[in-house]
Amino acid sequence: MWTTALLVLGPTILFVGLVVVIHDYLAPEGGWLRQMEDAGEIFSTVGTGLAVLVAFLIVAAFGHYQNARDAVGKEAVAVQQQYVMASYFDQADSDQLRGEVLCYARAVVDDEWPAMQRNDESARVQGWVDAMDTSMRASTVDTQKQVEALAHWFDVNNDRQDGRRERLAESKPFVPGFLWAALILISLVVLGYQLLMIDPSVKVFGQAYSMAAMAITVFAALAVVFMVDRPFNDRGAEISHIRMDHAIALMSRTAPPTLPCTADGTPTRA
Template sequence: MLTTIVIVAAALLVGLAANRLLHRRLLGEEAEALSMRDLVEPLQTLAVLVLAFVLVMAAESYSKAEDAARVEAAAVDNLYEVADYAGPQTRQQLQAHVVCYARAVLRSEWPSMVEGERSSAPSVWANAFRTDFKAMSEDPRFDMIVDADQKRHEGRYDRLAQSTPAIPDVIFWFMLITLAITVIALAFTLPVKRRGTEITALVILTALLTASLLIIHDVDRPFGGLVSISPTEMTITQHDIDHDYADRYGKSKLPCDAQGRQIA
C-alpha cells in the first residue's frame, strides 16, 4: 500500500513539474488548457465504477445469505429425518434437540442478526447433538447422522458469516466521499445563466446516486432493513418437525420452550 501511495504521489509531482518547466516549450503558448469539465468527467467515471463494484459486492453477499439460510433449513429437516434411524434410546432425544434448535434459530438468532449479532441459544442444542452422538458412536448409522449435522453446521456458519456487512466501512466512506465530490464538481460546472433545467437534472442525478448508496447499505445487511431475508424455509421446517414430534411423543416431552430456550 505504501508503495502505491509513493508511486502515485511521485507521478503527480513529476506531472506538475513537467507542466511548469516543459509545457510552453513542447505545446506552445496557444495550447488549450484543461477545463473544469475535463477534470469532472474522470471523476464521474470513478464514481460510477466504485458504485458498481460495491453494488456487486453487496448483491453477492445477499445472495450467499439467502443460499445459506436455505441450506441450513434443508439440513435441519434432513437431520430430523435421519434421526429416525438412530437407536430407540437416542432417537427421541436427538429429534427433540433438533426441534429446539429450529425454534432457537427462528425465534432467537434471527432477530439478533438484524443487528449483525448472533444468539447462543442454537449453540446449546448444537452441543446437545454432540452428546447424543457420543451415545450412538457404535451405531452403524452414526456416520450418516453426523454428516447430516455437518451440513447443518455449515449452513449456520455461512448464514452468520453473511449476516455482517461485506463492505468494509472504509470502502463505504470512500464511495460516499467520491459521490459527494462528484456532485459538488457537477454543480460547480453548471452555467451561471439559464440553468433551471440543468439544476433539475443535477437534483435528479443526486437523488438517484443517494438512493443507490442507500440500497447498497440496505442490501449489505441481508437480515435487516427494507429488503431483509425472511426465515421462510426455516419457518416451514420448524412447523413440520414440530408437528411431527408432537404427534409422536407429545408436546410435554420437549426440553425447550416455544422460543427455543432450554427448560431448567
C-alpha cells in the first residue's frame, strides 16, 4: 500500500520541484512555446490520448480484478460442498475424503496464496487434488444416496477446479510490460510538455499548483491500474483468503479426529 502511495506522491513532488527550478532559473519570458500558436491544441490532443488509454485500462483491469474475486468465492463454496458430500460415504471413506478436502483448503491459504504473489502455484495444493481424486475413485458406493453424492461430488469438483484455475490465471499480471512502458512514456511526455509552458513572468504558485494537479491525476490513475493488476499482491487492493478461512473454520468443527496434514496443509505422511 505504501509503495502505491509513493508512486503517486514521489513523482508529483519531483515535478512540482522542477516547476520551481525552471520558473526561477531556466524558462524564458513567456515559456519555450510562446511562439507556437497551436501549443495548447497539441497539449490537449496528447492529454486526451493519455486519458482515453488510461480509462480503458482501468475498466479492463477492474474486470480482471473482479474475475479474481469471483474465482476465490467460487472455489471456497465448492470446497465446503465437497466436504458435505463426503459425509454420505462409509465412515472410513468419509474421514479420508473430508480430511483431504480440509487439507486442500489449508494448503491453498498457507502455500498457494504466497505462491501466487510470486507468479507461481503450489505443488502442495496439487498434491491434495490428486489425493482427493484417488480417494474418490477408491471409495465404496452402495446406496442410492451415495450414488447421488458421488454425482454431485464430481459436479462440485468441476466448480472447484474451475475456481482454482481462474484464480491462478487472474493472479498473473494483466498489463504487459510494453504497455506499462508506453503509459509511463506518454505520461512523461504530457507532464514534460507542461514544463515547456512555464512562464517566469507569472507567479510560481499557480503554475506549481497546476502541475501538482496534473501529476496527481496522471500518477493516481496509473497507481489504480498498478493496484488491481496483481489482485493477490499487497498493493493496496489485495484479495484476501478470508472466504477460504471461513470455509476452513466451518469444516474444522466436524473434522475427522485424525487429519493427514498439519495446520498449514503439509502432508503428515508420504
